[in-house]
Structure formats: structure tokens, C-alpha cells
Amino acid sequence: MHHPHARSFHPFLSRALCVRLIMMQRNLFEAGGPQTLIDDASGRIVLTPDLVDEGTASAWFRQLYDGIAWKSGRRLMYEREVDVPRLRAHFRTDDPALPDALRQALDLVRTAFAAPFDSIGLNLYRDQHDSVAPHNDKLADIVRGQPIVLLSLGATRTMTIRAKQPPRHVLKVDLEAGSALLMSWETQLHYDHAIPKQRQPVGPRISLAFRVREAGEG
Numbered sequence: 001m002h003h004p005h006a007r008s009f010h011p012f013l014s015r016a017l018c019v020r021l022i023m024m025q026r027n028l029f030e031a032g033g034p035q036t037l038i039d040d041a042s043g044r045i046v047l048t049p050d051l052v053d054e055g056t057a058s059a060w061f062r063q064l065y066d067g068i069a070w071k072s073g074r075r076l077m078y079e080r081e082v083d084v085p086r087l088r089a090h091f092r093t094d095d096p097a098l099p100d101a102l103r104q105a106l107d108l109v110r111t112a113f114a115a116p117f118d119s120i121g122l123n124l125y126r127d128q129h130d131s132v133a134p135h136n137d138k139l140a141d142i143v144r145g146q147p148i149v150l151l152s153l154g155a156t157r158t159m160t161i162r163a164k165q166p167p168r169h170v171l172k173v174d175l176e177a178g179s180a181l182l183m184s185w186e187t188q189l190h191y192d193h194a195i196p197k198q199r200q201p202v203g204p205r206i207s208l209a210f211r212v213r214e215a216g217e218g
Ligand SMILES: O=C(O)CCC(=O)C(=O)O
Pocket: 121, 123, 132, 137, 150, 159, 175, 193, 195, 207, 209
């Protein structure tokens, strides 16, 4: 996955500088090659802006948006039960009912990132009010050393990636349709990621989270 021209920069640089570097990278790599956002002792985060072409991405979006039995969840917050502010679904990849779009996406990411993904978590952000709070993915559920890949479909949302250690600098990454964001296992120890609510109206977005889980676990 190392792109010959990929630049990396240090996660603890000032926020303004990081944002400027990301914009520079956008200009440098308009062709859409992988962009290494972090690559050091804290782990590796790589954005591949156009892993999936536009037509395929929108066909997959349509199929999943209409075809998945999306579930709303409840969770405890400050001792009250509230709705999880997005819809979700989950498949193990050996599920005979795995939708076609997920089978194709799975084949693509397994090949592109050379990891034996066996679990696909789906998130549907209906509009600008939906979000995921800052968190790291639970490492107890993921085989040690295996990455997480987030494939985005539909509207573009911004992900924030924040270092856990002070001064907790933040990267902001626009996740466009067809893009894939790889986060190495170690990054979950050092960063929280989130999709914040936004003021600006936005259409629905679906993310597919590919993980390698321990055998026998959901
Ligand atoms: O929607 C995304 O890209 C992020 C989803 C996420 O962080 C998760 O499912 O753990």
C-alpha cells in the first residue's frame, strides 16, 4: 500500500499545519493515489480517495440504502437511554445472505489491503444530525495487528482523528464516496476518531467498516 510519492507527516504538528498539509496533499494527488496521513510509532493511517469508481460507489449505496434492514440502537448516556444517532447493521462475511454489494466490496478491500476481513459493520448517517462520538474501535474484538478499513458511500462527511495524548492535535479528513481509510491496529491505542454532527445540511452517507475479528465472534 505504500505509494511511491506518498508523504507522511507527524501527528503532533500544529493543527493548522496539518490541515494545510492535507490540502497540499490533495493538490499533489488529484489523481487520487493513496495519501499517508500518519506513519510513525503511533501507527499508520492512509486515505485512498478513489478505491471505488463513482458509478460503482453509487450503485452500492443505492443497493444498501434500500436493501439493508437498518437498525436504530439505544445506549445509556448520563443515566438516560437515548437513540444512537445513526442507523447500523452488521454482517459476518460467511453469512449466506451477504448482499451482493458487500460481497464485491469485501473482495476489493481484501485484495487492496491484503487483510482477511471477516466482519462488516455498516453505519448509515441519515443527514447532518447523525454522528458517531469520538471513540477508538475496541481492540478486544480485532485480531492483533490487523487494520480497520472504512469504505465510504454517499454524501461526504468529515472525520476527525484526534491524538489521545496532549496536546491532542486533530486531523480532519473528508471521506468522499468511493474512498477507503485504513487505520492500523496501533492507531486505536493513540487516536480517537469521530464523525461530528454538522450545521450544514448533507445527504445520507453509508460507511462500511471492515475488521478481522476473532473466530467465532460476531
Ligand atoms: O462512519 C465512519 O466512517 C466511522 C464509523 C466508525 O468509526 C465505527 O463504526 O466504528
